[in-house]
Structure formats: C-alpha cells, structure tokens
Amino acid sequence: MHKENCKTEPALKKDFTMLAATALVVGMVIGSGIFMKPGKVIAAAGDSTMALAAWVLGGIITITAGLTIAELGAQIPKTGGLYAYLDEVYGKMWGYLFGWVQTLIYGPATTGALGLYFASLLLPFFNLPDTWKLPVAIATVAFLAGVSALGTKYGGFIQTVSTAAKLVPIVLIAVSGLWKGNGQILAMPSGAAETAGMGAAVLATLWAYDGWINVSFVAGEMKNPAKELPRSIIIGLSIVMVAYLLVNMAVLHVLPASDIVLLSNRAAGTAAGVLFGEVGGKLISIGILISIFGALNGYILTVARVPYAMARNGLLPGAGMLGEVHAKSGAPANALLLGAVLSAILMTLGDPDRLTDMAMFIVWVFYILAFAAVFVLRKRYPKSKRPYSVPGYPIVPVIAILGSVYIAFSMLVNNPGDALYALGITLAGIPMYMIIKKK
Numbered sequence: 214m215h216k217e218n219c220k221t222e223p224a225l226k227k228d229f230t231m232l233a234a235t236a237l238v239v240g241m242v243i244g245s246g247i248f249m250k251p252g253k254v255i256a257a258a259g260d261s262t263m264a265l266a267a268w269v270l271g272g273i274i275t276i277t278a279g280l281t282i283a284e285l286g287a288q289i290p291k292t293g294g295l296y297a298y299l300d301e302v303y304g305k306m307w308g309y310l311f312g313w314v315q316t317l318i319y320g321p322a323t324t325g326a327l328g329l330y331f332a333s334l335l336l337p338f339f340n341l342p343d344t345w346k347l348p349v350a351i352a353t354v355a356f357l358a359g360v361s362a363l364g365t366k367y368g369g370f371i372q373t374v375s376t377a378a379k380l381v382p383i384v385l386i387a388v389s390g391l392w393k394g395n396g397q398i399l400a401m402p403s404g405a406a407e408t409a410g411m412g413a414a415v416l417a418t419l420w421a422y423d424g425w426i427n428v429s430f431v432a433g434e435m436k437n438p439a440k441e442l443p444r445s446i447i448i449g450l451s452i453v454m455v456a457y458l459l460v461n462m463a464v465l466h467v468l469p470a471s472d473i474v475l476l477s478n479r480a481a482g483t484a485a486g487v488l489f490g491e492v493g494g495k496l497i498s499i500g501i502l503i504s505i506f507g508a509l510n511g512y513i514l515t516v517a518r519v520p521y522a523m524a525r526n527g528l529l530p531g532a533g534m535l536g537e538v539h540a541k542s543g544a545p546a547n548a549l550l551l552g553a554v555l556s557a558i559l560m561t562l563g564d565p566d567r568l569t570d571m572a573m574f575i576v577w578v579f580y581i582l583a584f585a586a587v588f589v590l591r592k593r594y595p596k597s598k599r600p601y602s603v604p605g606y607p608i609v610p611v612i613a614i615l616g617s618v619y620i621a622f623s624m625l626v627n628n629p630g631d632a633l634y635a636l637g638i639t640l641a642g643i644p645m646y647m648i649i650k651k652k
Contacts (some may be wrong), residue, residue: 230441234442242450242453244504244508244511245330247456248478248505249478251460254268254417255405255470257417259403260470261397261403262399263411266411267411267415267417270415271419274616275425278617281584282583284602285298286442286601298583302586306643309642309646310639312523314576315520316555320552320556321552321555321559322568323569325354325562329347331349331353331506331509332347332349334505351557354513357509358550361544374507378500379504382500386464386497390460394465394467410623413627421457481501513553523535527649528646535548535551570624571635
C-alpha cells in the first residue's frame with residue numbers, strides 16, 4: 214500500500230513545520246461558532262455548568278477524532294483528505310458518497326449558515342429590518358464566490374487579513390469579561406422552557422470546533438508526522454478549547470445565562486457593549502463580523518474544490534462544466550457558482566442553526582466510518598510500517614467512535630426531520646453513482 218501511495222505524490226516537500234500545522238488548526242477552527250453558539254448550547258444543556266461541560270466534551274471528542282484521522286493521513290498520503298481515505302479503505306462508492314454529501318449538504322449548509330450569521334450581525338449596524346437578512350446573506354455568499362472566481366490570490370488575501378483579525382475580539386472579550394464582570398458563572402439556569410439535552414448541546418459545540426480535519430491533509434508534507442501531527446492537533450485544539458471556555462465564562466460573568474439564551478447570536482456583541490461601551494462594543498462587533506466573513510471566505514474557497522475534483526473524474530452530472538477552470542483566473546468558477554446557488558437554496562430554510570446541525574450530523578456520520586477505518590487498516594496490513602500511530606490505541610479511536618455515535622443518535626432523536634433529510638440526500642447518491650459507473 215505504501216509504495217503505491219508514495220508514487221502518487223513524489224513532488225511533495227516535507228517542509229511543513231509543527232508550528233505551521235498548529236497555526237492551521239487554530240486558524241481553520243476559530244470562526245463563527247464561539248460567537249454564535251453559546252446561547253444555543255446553554256439552552257440545550259439547561260444551565261451554565263452543563264453548557265461549559267458540553268464545550269469541554271465537544272473539545273475532547275474533537276481531539277480524539279483528530280488524533281485518529283491523523284493515522285489515516287499518515288497511512289494514506291493522498292490529496293483529497295477524507296474522500297481519499299474512504300475510497301482507499303471501503304471502495305470508490307463510499308468516497309463518492311462523501312464527496313456527494315460535501316457537495317450537496319456540508320458545503321452549502323456551512324456557507325449558508327455563515328452567510329446568515331454574518332447578515333444577522335450586520336443588519337443592526339445599518340438599522341435594517343430582519344427581512345433583509347436573507348438577501349444580504351445571499352449577496353455576501355455571491356460576492357465572496359465571485360472574488361474566489363477571480364483567482365485564489367484574492368480569496369487568500371481576505372483569508373490572511375481575517376485570520377489575524379479574528380483573534381482580537383476573542384482575547385479582548387475573554388480578558389475583560391473575566392476581569393470586569395461580576396456575575397455568577399456556574400449553576401445559572403438557562404430560563405428555557407424545554408432543554409434538548411447534552412447531545413444537542415455537544416452537537417452545537419462541534420460547529421465551533423469544525424475545520425480541524427484540514428491539518429490531516431498536510432501529513433505527507435511534515436518532516437516527522439509521527440511526532441508533529443499529533444502534537445499540532447493536541448496543542449492547536451487545546452488552545453481553541455481553552456479560548457472557547459474563557460470566552461463563555463467571560464460572557465457568563467457579564468450577562469446572565471437566561472439573557473445569553475434570549476440574545477442568541479447577539480450575546481457576544483452585547484457583552485462587548487457592556488464591557489467597552491457603545492463605541493468599543495461596536496468595534497468588537499466589527500471584529501466578530503470580520504472573523505465570520507473570513508470563515509465564510511475560507512469555506513467558499515475550499516469546499517468548491519470537492520465538486521471540481523469529482524467533476525474532473527466524471528463523477529457528477531454536468532461534469533464537463535463543473536470540471537472547467539476559468540481561462541483567465543484559473544479558478545473553478547462553475548463549481549463556485551454551483552456552491553453559491555445550493556447555499557442560497559438551503560438558506561431559504563431560514564434558520565442557520567438548523568443548517569449547522571444538519572452539516573455536523575452528516576459529516577460526523579462519515580467520520581464514524583473514518584475512525585473505524587483505522588481498525589480496518591491495522592487488520593488488513595498487520596505488518597505494515599506506520600509513520601504515525603494514534604496514541605492510546607484502541608481507546609482513543611473507540612472514544613471518537615462512541616462520541617460520534619452519541620452525537621448522531623441524539624440528532625436522530627431530537628431533530629429527526631433534518632437528520633432524515635440529510636440521510637435521504639446522502640442515499641440519493643447511491644443510484645446516481647450506479648448510473649455514472651455504468652456510463
């Protein structure tokens with residue numbers, strides 16, 4: 214297996230450092246979730262103590278997941294990430310189904326949710342009514358898709374600026390809230406009439422932790438992936454988890470838990486207004502908007518590569534068009550257009566939390582298969598040399614699998630409609646694969 218894989222990418226240079234990998238984890242993970250989800254997590258968990266526990270549990274599940282996926286990344290150093298891993302271990306249909314889900318659900322749902330979050334925070338700056346949220350969200354997604362279509366360097370510039378800016382509101386809110394606040398942090402009731410439970414609370418936190426899998430894509434470019442890959446995942450996600458806990462505690466120190474639930478995605482901005490005054494609060498809110506804008510740009514920039522790659526292999530309807538790059542910009546313009554259109558369609562559902570839950574549910578279903586693949590490969594190639602082995606095997610992969618099953622089961626119980634909708638679109642990919650395979 215390894216000889217074949219080594220031949221597929223002979224030009225990869227092993228100059229990706231652990232520091233760069235750690236920065237990649239932090240940069241990709243921190244986006245909108247920490248500002249948008251605290252209210253939903255508290256409402257689902259029932260009180261502030263359980264909400265903080267949900268953030269910790271979500272971080273632990275994510276770390277075990279990252280450590281497990283890292284072994285696949287080192288074993289199968291192919292481009293395509295999870296798509297390549299599922300294809301290698303389970304066969305082409307499973308890789309195809311993941312790409313299908315990425316194209317039709319995960320990509321459009323994540324960009325749609327980020328677009329709606331961005332619009333909901335932007336409208337108050339111009340005193341616009343809530344009816345403008347959907348048009349503004351669609352226009353924002355269309356604008357960024359257009360920028361990416363002009364060339365990767367333009368989208369990359371936006372990403373660089375926003376990554377630096379996104380850390381400012383997190384540090385300021387965390388430090389000032391814990392220093393100046395005087396509210397009770399633990400055991401504060403949510404005030405919600407009904408609680409969805411810890412499963413729904415953890416699922417909401419996973420949106421904030423999403424993006425961690427990208428570091429596994431560079432395993433083949435590290436000098437010593439056996440040491441650097443797991444360390445970058447542990448350090449990067451630990452930094453993120455501590456930052457998330459500090460921000461949540463700071464906001465709870467400033468606002469009662471019940472107010473955070475009522476304010477929903479405006480809670481962080483409101484807390485900033487209390488801490489820094491009206492002008493300072495608006496500046497922090499602008500920093501939050503830049504963070505979300507950057508996260509949205511990053512997803513639009515990257516998720517379009519999935520339908521483009523599938524189309525290049527003839528695995529999507531309209532592959533001839535979707536597999537084209539623009540003559541001048543060299544960007545997959547048609548794939549970007551497809552993503553923007555699908556995102557706009559999903560945004561008409563109206564609730565970004567529904568979109569994030571749907572995206573997290575279906576992608577974590579595929580993660581279960583990926584975590585199990587570690588056991589499959591070890592059984593299939595018992596004497597094969599592994600450049601990196603997941604620490605604490607088999608306990609760490611088992612924790613990742615059990616956590617994923619718990620999350621998926623909770624979604625099926627608490628929100629069966631959206632879960633079945635996502636599963637239905639996934640299963641619709643099977644006959645499509647059969648038709649394409651025949652052709």
